[in-house]
Structures are given as C-alpha cells and as structure tokens.
Amino acid sequence: MVPDFAEVFYYVRHPDPAGVEAIWSRLEQAARGAAMGTGVEVDWEVIHGNNPLLVNEALARMMDGKLRQVGGVEYTPEERAFAERLAVSLGDAAQPLEQAQRIEPYTSSLGYGSTDVGDVSYAAPTVGLRTATWVPGTSAHSWQSAAASGSSIGFKGAQVAAKTLTLAAVELFTNPQLRAAAKAEFEAARGADYEYKSLLGDRDPPLDYRD
Amino acid sequence: MKTASRATSSFAVLVSALALAAGSASVQAQTTAFDPIAAVEAQADRTAQVARDIWEFAEVGYQEERSSALLQSQLTEEGFSIRKGVAGIPTAFVAEYGSGGPVIAILAEFDALPGLSQSDDPVRTEVAGRHAAHACGHNLFGAGSLTAAIAVGQWLEATGTPGRVRLYGAPAEEGGSGKVYMVREGLFDDVDVALHWHADDENSAAARTTLANRSAKFRFRGQSAHAAGAPDRGRSALDGVEAFNMMVNMMREHVPQDSRIH
Known part of the structure; x- marks a missing residue:
C-alpha cells in the first residue's frame, strides 16, 4: 500500500530564541521542498516552545547560600543499601554516594535541555535549585530516576528543596534591597525595549497532546 | 494555618x-x-x-x-x-x-x-x-x-x-x-x-541557563494506491517524510554549534 499519511515530530533548540527562529524557517523550507519533490502536501502544528532561562545572579547567589545552610541529603543504612544496589545498573556513570550530601560549587553554565520555566523567567525575576533526589550518576528520564522519585531518597531531596525555598522566600520578604537588586538585574538583562514573545505563538493549550 | x-x-x-x-x-x-x-x-x-x-x-x-x-x-x-x-x-x-x-x-x-x-x-x-x-x-x-x-x-x-x-x-x-x-x-x-527547583542527582544552586526550543508535528498527505498493482496512481506521504529527514540530516552540518535538531 502506498501510504497517504505520514507524520514526523521535530524539536529545534538553540540558546537564543532568534536562533531557534532562524533554524525553524529553514526547517519549514525543507518540509515544503520535500513535499514538492515527492508530489504530496505538508502542513505542520507547533506543539510547544519555550524561552531560555534568564539567570538572575543576585538571586542565584542568595539561593546558593540558603542551600549551603540547609545541607544535602543524608542516607539511612537502608537508603544506602537501596542506592548501592541501584548504582550497579548505572555502570560507568555511577558517582560516589557522598555526592548526595555535598553542595556543588557555584558556577555559571549552559544546560542543553529546555523548560517552560524559561518563559516565567522573562515575566518575573526567577531563581531555582536542584537537589539530590536521585542516586548519584542517575540521568533524568530513566527508570532509575523513576524508582528513586517514588522512594524515601526522593522524599528527602524534596525536603531539602522545601527548606531551601522556604528560607529563600523568608529572605525575600524581609530584604527589600535584594528584591530591588534582583529587579534591576532582571530589567537590565531583558533590555529596555523587551517585549514578551512566546515561541509557540497564539495557539491554545494542546490538551490532547498525550492522547 | x-x-x-x-x-x-x-x-x-x-x-x-x-x-x-x-x-x-x-x-x-x-x-x-x-x-x-x-x-x-x-x-x-x-x-x-x-x-x-x-x-x-x-x-x-x-x-x-x-x-x-x-x-x-x-x-x-x-x-x-x-x-x-x-x-x-x-x-x-x-x-x-x-x-x-x-x-x-x-x-x-x-x-x-x-x-x-x-x-x-x-x-x-x-x-x-x-x-x-x-x-x-x-x-x-x-x-x-x-x-x-x-x-x-x-x-x-x-x-x-x-x-x-x-x-x-x-x-x-x-x-x-x-x-x-x-x-x-x-x-x-x-x-x-x-x-522553582528540580529533582537531580546532585545539590546545586549554580546559575544554569537552558536552550530555547520549539517543536512541531509535520504531517504529509499523499494519495493511497496498491503498491504493486497501481503504484503510478499513488503518491507516498512516507516519501515526503524521508525526503524531509534527509534534508534535515544535511542541515545539521550547517547550523550553529550549540543547536539541537531532533
């Protein structure tokens, strides 16, 4: 049977929204060209799109301090046994379990993932943290991360996050200078003539995208 | 409370x-x-x-x-x-x-x-x-x-x-x-x-930015026909996808270093 329907799902990512747009128009041209050359029709539906995360140094340094005040995740002997067993499946990627206890140094970097928190970070000064809810060496979107997310190790990581976020919020409510510094940095980073633009256009939420 | x-x-x-x-x-x-x-x-x-x-x-x-x-x-x-x-x-x-x-x-x-x-x-x-x-x-x-x-x-x-x-x-x-x-x-x-915060395998409040992205489903529509009996009357939507994929594969060589297309 010669098929009359076929679909392909593409993601495009770049540090800058304008970079995504530039590649995107080439992708659209390729889709049109492919359809012309094979004598078929093509259309496309944008499913999602995110802005990059706008870092706020003033807030990030504050959050780093709060996280150090709270400290990392300490395993009970049972949790250590769980982690050691799971770590076997990680092979070379496994990291020393002590990584769950320590706080990583404060650095600036680019992560190659994307998140819709990016769009929030262009609407208000935004800051976050990450905690050791998974056995060291575990990647997101794996069965190992799913297993730990349902275990007491995961719940302890959530506690570390809850404590740190609570301390950060208390600091922000009581420190108007920090709020002002965060806002000034936010406005300078966005630029004076910034206008919010979503990368998914004016479409409605795709409520059935998982059907 | x-x-x-x-x-x-x-x-x-x-x-x-x-x-x-x-x-x-x-x-x-x-x-x-x-x-x-x-x-x-x-x-x-x-x-x-x-x-x-x-x-x-x-x-x-x-x-x-x-x-x-x-x-x-x-x-x-x-x-x-x-x-x-x-x-x-x-x-x-x-x-x-x-x-x-x-x-x-x-x-x-x-x-x-x-x-x-x-x-x-x-x-x-x-x-x-x-x-x-x-x-x-x-x-x-x-x-x-x-x-x-x-x-x-x-x-x-x-x-x-x-x-x-x-x-x-x-x-x-x-x-x-x-x-x-x-x-x-x-x-x-x-x-x-x-x-905000996120689950991970380490504790960190380091300043880490992320990539902007956009995704879409590209839908190709052709003409169905018997693949052996009357192929001349058909136009394959899958051919459209294959040609598109080939062009995108070649494009990956000619995009900025920090891009991702997948």
Missing part, C-alpha cells in the same frame, strides 16, 4: 516589630520566633505522602486531574485561596496566602512521562497496567513546593509580615509548555520573584 498557635503568633508579631526597629537583625529575630526549617520538618509526613500519591497517579501532561486536585485540597485545608482552571487549562491553578506586600511565587509541577513503567525497586521492574512514570521527579517538585508554600504561609501568619505567597500549579512541563500559557495570560505580572 494548622500549626501556628495564637500564642506563638502574637509573640512572633511582637518580636517582629522589635526586629524591624533593629533593621538588619530582623531575619534572625524572626527566625527565632518562628523557625521556617522546623515548619518544613513538621510536614515531613505530608511531603512524603503527597509525593508518593502523585508518583502512583503518574498522570501525563494536561491529564493530571488527581495530582492537581490533591495539591489543591492540601492548600485549601491550610487556608490558601485557589483560582483553578486558569489559562484555559483544567489542571492549572494559582493558590495564594497572605495579604499586601511583595508577591513570592513558588512553581509546582506534577506531570509524568509516557512510555515508561517502573516500580520503586532499585532494579528494573515494570508495574503491570501502568504506562507512565515520574522519571523526571515532578511528583517531588509538586510535593516539595507545596510544603514550602505552606511553611512560608505559616511564617507570614506567625510574624505578621505583609506579603503573599503563591503556589503555581503548572501542568504539562514535558513537551506541553503549560507555564507558557500561564505567562501569556499575565498570571505572573504582579510577581516580585518566582522560585
């Missing part, structure tokens, strides 16, 4: 007033009156139970009815007011506690990933009948942020601090961009600072 007794509360207001007069000593003094860390620890059972429940619901993007309802019921019980079904999304909500002052937002996610089934064993074990899993830890994201929002609300109450804490129930982070619709709706316009 459940755990803030009236006696503690009025004592804290007094200490808070004295502390304000003392300027920079205020944080320390208020911490003495109401320990925010203790307020989180007091909720440890709730944090674990909510995280576990959402982990078991394992609801995928925009279908997180039970997960969203569970978070909302906890917040209602703690005196938060709730706007639900915001931005045209049935499972999105904004919960608020406090009055006046600055607005601090805490984000909460709760969607699971489709295509994976895993128990809480440290070895690969599928759960019969379950086709999604919290492989990105958004059950923890939801429960941890819930706990923080409640603790902050208790602190606002106990110290009599003007200000509002909001929990943003944000669906479909995984490929659904739920928060983008909430931003587009202007739900963050009066927020002073937004806080």
Whole structure:
C-alpha cells in the first residue's frame, strides 16, 4: 500500500530564541521542498516552545547560600543499601554516594535541555535549585530516576528543596534591597525595549497532546 | 494555618516589630520566633505522602486531574485561596496566602512521562497496567513546593509580615509548555520573584541557563494506491517524510554549534 499519511515530530533548540527562529524557517523550507519533490502536501502544528532561562545572579547567589545552610541529603543504612544496589545498573556513570550530601560549587553554565520555566523567567525575576533526589550518576528520564522519585531518597531531596525555598522566600520578604537588586538585574538583562514573545505563538493549550 | 498557635503568633508579631526597629537583625529575630526549617520538618509526613500519591497517579501532561486536585485540597485545608482552571487549562491553578506586600511565587509541577513503567525497586521492574512514570521527579517538585508554600504561609501568619505567597500549579512541563500559557495570560505580572527547583542527582544552586526550543508535528498527505498493482496512481506521504529527514540530516552540518535538531 502506498501510504497517504505520514507524520514526523521535530524539536529545534538553540540558546537564543532568534536562533531557534532562524533554524525553524529553514526547517519549514525543507518540509515544503520535500513535499514538492515527492508530489504530496505538508502542513505542520507547533506543539510547544519555550524561552531560555534568564539567570538572575543576585538571586542565584542568595539561593546558593540558603542551600549551603540547609545541607544535602543524608542516607539511612537502608537508603544506602537501596542506592548501592541501584548504582550497579548505572555502570560507568555511577558517582560516589557522598555526592548526595555535598553542595556543588557555584558556577555559571549552559544546560542543553529546555523548560517552560524559561518563559516565567522573562515575566518575573526567577531563581531555582536542584537537589539530590536521585542516586548519584542517575540521568533524568530513566527508570532509575523513576524508582528513586517514588522512594524515601526522593522524599528527602524534596525536603531539602522545601527548606531551601522556604528560607529563600523568608529572605525575600524581609530584604527589600535584594528584591530591588534582583529587579534591576532582571530589567537590565531583558533590555529596555523587551517585549514578551512566546515561541509557540497564539495557539491554545494542546490538551490532547498525550492522547 | 494548622500549626501556628495564637500564642506563638502574637509573640512572633511582637518580636517582629522589635526586629524591624533593629533593621538588619530582623531575619534572625524572626527566625527565632518562628523557625521556617522546623515548619518544613513538621510536614515531613505530608511531603512524603503527597509525593508518593502523585508518583502512583503518574498522570501525563494536561491529564493530571488527581495530582492537581490533591495539591489543591492540601492548600485549601491550610487556608490558601485557589483560582483553578486558569489559562484555559483544567489542571492549572494559582493558590495564594497572605495579604499586601511583595508577591513570592513558588512553581509546582506534577506531570509524568509516557512510555515508561517502573516500580520503586532499585532494579528494573515494570508495574503491570501502568504506562507512565515520574522519571523526571515532578511528583517531588509538586510535593516539595507545596510544603514550602505552606511553611512560608505559616511564617507570614506567625510574624505578621505583609506579603503573599503563591503556589503555581503548572501542568504539562514535558513537551506541553503549560507555564507558557500561564505567562501569556499575565498570571505572573504582579510577581516580585518566582522560585522553582528540580529533582537531580546532585545539590546545586549554580546559575544554569537552558536552550530555547520549539517543536512541531509535520504531517504529509499523499494519495493511497496498491503498491504493486497501481503504484503510478499513488503518491507516498512516507516519501515526503524521508525526503524531509534527509534534508534535515544535511542541515545539521550547517547550523550553529550549540543547536539541537531532533
């Protein structure tokens, strides 16, 4: 049977929204060209799109301090046994379990993932943290991360996050200078003539995208 | 708030007033009156139970009815007011506690990933009948942020601090961009600072940015025909996809280094 329907799902990512747009128009041209050359029709539906995360140094340094005040995740002997067993499946990627206890140094970097928190970070000064809810060496979107997310190790990581976020919020409510510094940095980073633009256009939420 | 007794509360207001007069000593003094860390620890059972429940619901993007309802019921019980079904999304909500002052937002996610089934064993074990899993830890994201929002609300109450804490129930982070619709709706316009966190295998508050992205489904439509009997009458939609894929493969050589196309 010669098929009359076929679909392909593409993601495009770049540090800058304008970079995504530039590649995107080439992708659209390729889709049109492919359809012309094979004598078929093509259309496309944008499913999602995110802005990059706008870092706020003033807030990030504050959050780093709060996280150090709270400290990392300490395993009970049972949790250590769980982690050691799971770590076997990680092979070379496994990291020393002590990584769950320590706080990583404060650095600036680019992560190659994307998140819709990016769009929030262009609407208000935004800051976050990450905690050791998974056995060291575990990647997101794996069965190992799913297993730990349902275990007491995961719940302890959530506690570390809850404590740190609570301390950060208390600091922000009581420190108007920090709020002002965060806002000034936010406005300078966005630029004076910034206008919010979503990368998914004016479409409605795709409520059935998982059907 | 459940755990803030009236006696503690009025004592804290007094200490808070004295502390304000003392300027920079205020944080320390208020911490003495109401320990925010203790307020989180007091909720440890709730944090674990909510995280576990959402982990078991394992609801995928925009279908997180039970997960969203569970978070909302906890917040209602703690005196938060709730706007639900915001931005045209049935499972999105904004919960608020406090009055006046600055607005601090805490984000909460709760969607699971489709295509994976895993128990809480440290070895690969599928759960019969379950086709999604919290492989990105958004059950923890939801429960941890819930706990923080409640603790902050208790602190606002106990110290009599003007200000509002909001929990943003944000669906479909995984490929659904739920928060983008909430931003587009202007739900963050009066927020002073937004806080978030994520599950990981390390503890870090390092400044890490992420890539902008866009996804789309490209749908090719041709003409069906018998592949052997009448191929000349057919036009293959799959040929369209194959030609498109080939062009995109070649394009990958000619895009900036930090791009991703997949």
